[in-house]
Amino acid sequence: MNKPAITLSKKICMLGTFSVGKTSLVRRFVHGLFDDRYLSTIGVQIYEKQLPSIPGRRAENLKLICWDLANIEKLTPAIKNYFRGASAAIVVFDLTRPATFDVKDIHLDAFKQVNPLAGLVFAGNKIDLLPDVSSPPSELADLAGSHSAPLLFTSAKSGAGVAEMFAALGQLLLR
Amino acid sequence: MAQNQSEALGRLREIILCEEETRVKELRAELRRLQGRLDDTGELLQKLEPVIADTLAIKIRNSQNEMAEVLGPVMGPAIKYQIQNAKEDMVDALYPVIGSTIRKSVAEAMKELVRALNQRIDDALSKNRFLRRFQSTVSGVSETDLLLKQSLPFQIHQLLLIHKETGILLVQVSGINASSANKDLVSGMLTAIRDFAQTALTPGEGRELTQIKYEDLDIYLDDSKYSTLAIVAAGQPPPQFTESTIRCQQKIHNQFYKLLRSFSGDTSQLSSCVPILESLYRQFSLPESNAGTSASKSGKATGIIALLLLLLLFAVPMVLWLKLGETPPEPAKINHSALVLQIRDHLNSTLEFDSSNLKFIWDDDMLTLAGEGFDGQQRLELAKSVAQVASVSVIINEIATELQPRAMPENVRQQIENTVIYFPHSVTQLTDVASSKLQALVPLLAAYPKQTITIRGHSDLPGDAQANLLASRKRAEQVRTTLAQAGVELARMTIVASGADEPAASNDTEEGRGKNRRVNFKLPRTTSFE
Incomplete structure (x- = not known):
């Protein structure tokens, strides 16, 4: 007799500096919204999305609880608390603004200190705005490599690469 | 002149x-x-007052909507200002309206309370009274309190057991009238609000948010070490509510602390918590309306027999319940550093291998063993030796063995990085030789599943820079697709298109150009944060 499918619930954090497109990316992926007001009030907005099943995996269903964090540039105790218990983070960069590539600004080291075993996925967002989509900044690839994180290029505007990015995250979480 | x-x-x-x-x-x-x-503003206002009043009266009469649109935005600030500066006047002015509304609400609430009390008093001679007396005697709660509890409509609507650290909903119990909102989001938001309040309102004081009021509903938050119990309820909680909540949390902690501590997202493992929560839910849910009122006239004898049976049925579980419900004695505090020294001495004297990589992680009286570089046998021996000297209630063995993912050795890394996939002129598809080379890499990559890989595509010169860039990207993509089809996870692979910018040989000869139309690999070393 087949064992019933296991659903794993995983908390993930969306990291990235101001206006890189964190919220747009997650909203593109998740259609059921909560309420935008929470983000400005307590600095976090939560989304839930069930990933498509991955047959043959230990757990066939994966439920992502995405914590979309605002004002992350200022590492407050509240932000540190919001990091707690995350299994992974999606680190979002704006491909059109190399200034957003500095992971110090988003306190990636603090996130890793709180969650040493958490996986990372790097997302180069706004690829639709690049004049040449086939040559994304190589320094971002090197940065992703140095953190052992897969790098995917996305456009929250057109939807390109968004599902693939979350699929990569799913693979990472079920590894 | x-x-x-x-x-x-x-x-x-x-x-x-x-x-x-x-x-x-x-x-x-x-x-x-x-x-x-x-x-002279005073005089001017005096002169204009009758005119303004008349003008406004005419304007309001003729175009009410227009006036409302104009005055609307200033009404709020005006009222706020008035409340700040002339509170008493405002209260006096509004009293006839608000006073009567409050009076009406209170009167309705009192009427409802009196109706409920009357109904209970009417039942005073019914079998419910005997049952209430029995409950009172057994539980130690006065009959009056029980009567009041039955009269005031306190009711739990929902119970959410939330993993304290992640905010993930573990278990929920709710009635049919409970909100249909996404409970996962609710539990996450409650956790975020609690964290926010703790750090923003009372930083460093260790205070906790225990209650959130929302109109006629209250959300009670009770934290234990690993979980938060959120109770959505309406009405005045009876005196034993807090105690029952704590007892419920204690039960859950005592039975499930191991699962809660090592929670990895599988909520089905905690489904056994449901009966405990249901018990709390039933304790504070409203009784079925008028249940049992249709008992027959011969019900007296039946009632007495039922009462005796109830006595028998309740007496034994009640004793057990009281025993189980007792708070476990506080364990003696352990001096962790002294114990670790003692354990290390013991390990050094009993084991024949180096155990210095062993790490000790304490959580009260629970000890987790961690570390790398041991084989399966050594892992068991370590745990056994530690157990001989460590006087702790729980030891969790999380020592990583060679079977677990490990870092890629340098020789394997070199082998992969030295592999180059070449492409014929103007071709982005793999040749048979190239496919064989790639297949040889698959087992190496499979053996080290944590290792990520950067696939770099290149092209030769001459040619349009844009076309070269595109060709190099297509070659890298082709390699990634082939590896993914062979089982290498997509998430591990990053592609970079370099165009003709990184030649491996001169582009002046055909041989050199052939060496430049290639894909090679880079294996980043993991950055450690620990």
Whole structure:
């Protein structure tokens, strides 16, 4: 007799500096919204999305609880608390603004200190705005490599690469 | 001559303009007087008041919507200002309206309470009274409290057991009237709000958010070490509510702390918590309406027999319940550092291998063993030896063995990085030789599943830079697709298109160009944060 499918619930954090497109990316992926007001009030907005099943995996269903964090540039105790218990983070960069590539600004080291075993996925967002989509900044690839994180290029505007990015995250979480 | 003419003209002007000059002087004086009156705001308002009032009255009568649109934005601030500066006046003005509304609400609530009390008192001689007395005797709660509890409509609507660290919903119990909102989001938001309040309102004081009010609903938050119990309820909680909640949390902690501590997202493992929560839910849910009121006349005898049976049925579990419900004695505090020294001494004297990589992670009286570089046998021996000397209640063995993912050795890394996939001129598809080379990499990559890989595509010269870039990207993509089809996870692979910018050989010869149309691999080393 087949064992019933296991659903794993995983908390993930969306990291990235101001206006890189964190919220747009997650909203593109998740259609059921909560309420935008929470983000400005307590600095976090939560989304839930069930990933498509991955047959043959230990757990066939994966439920992502995405914590979309605002004002992350200022590492407050509240932000540190919001990091707690995350299994992974999606680190979002704006491909059109190399200034957003500095992971110090988003306190990636603090996130890793709180969650040493958490996986990372790097997302180069706004690829639709690049004049040449086939040559994304190589320094971002090197940065992703140095953190052992897969790098995917996305456009929250057109939807390109968004599902693939979350699929990569799913693979990472079920590894 | 000329002087006489000038005097004559002066006199003539005086004669002609005398009256006008006087008038001008008078007008100037009048203008100054009017200016003065305009500057006197008090007088001006006094003069304009009747006019404004009349104008407004006409305007409001003729175009109400327009006036509402104009005045709407200032109404809020005006009322706020008035409340700040003339609170008493505002209260006096609003009292006839608000006073009667409150009176009506209170009267309705009292009426409902009296109706409920009357109904309970009417039941006083029914079997419910005997049952209540019995409950009172067994539980130690006075009969009056029980009666009040039954009269006030306190009711739990929902119970959410939330993993404290992640905010993930573990278990929920709710009635049919419970909100249909996404409970996962609710539990996450409650956790975020609790964290926010803890750090933003009372930083460093260790205070906790225990209650959130939302109109007639209250959300009670009770934290234990690993979980938060959120109870959505309406009404005045009875005295034993807090105690019951704590007892419920204790039960959950005692039975499930191992699962809660090592929670990895599988909520189905905690489904056994449901009966505990249901028990709390039933304790504070409203009784079925008028259940049992249709008992037959011969119900007296039946009631007494039922009462005796109930006594038998309840007595044994109640004793057990009281025993189980007792708070476990506080374990003696362990001196962790002293114990670790003792354990290390013991390991050094009993084991034949180096155990210095062993790490000790404490959580009260629970000890987790961690570390790398041991084989399966050593892992078992370590745990066994530690157990011989460590006087702790729980030891969790999380020592990583060679079976677990490990870092890629340098020789394997070199082998992969030295592999180059070449492509014929103007071709982005893999040749048979290239496919064989790639297949040889698959087992190496599979053996080290944590290792990520950067696939770099290149092209030769000459040619349009844009076309070269595209060709290099397609070659890298082709390699990634082939590896993914062979089982290498997509998430591990990153592609980079370099175009003709990184030649491996001269582009002046065909041989050199052939070496440049290639894909090679880079294996980043993991950055450690620990």
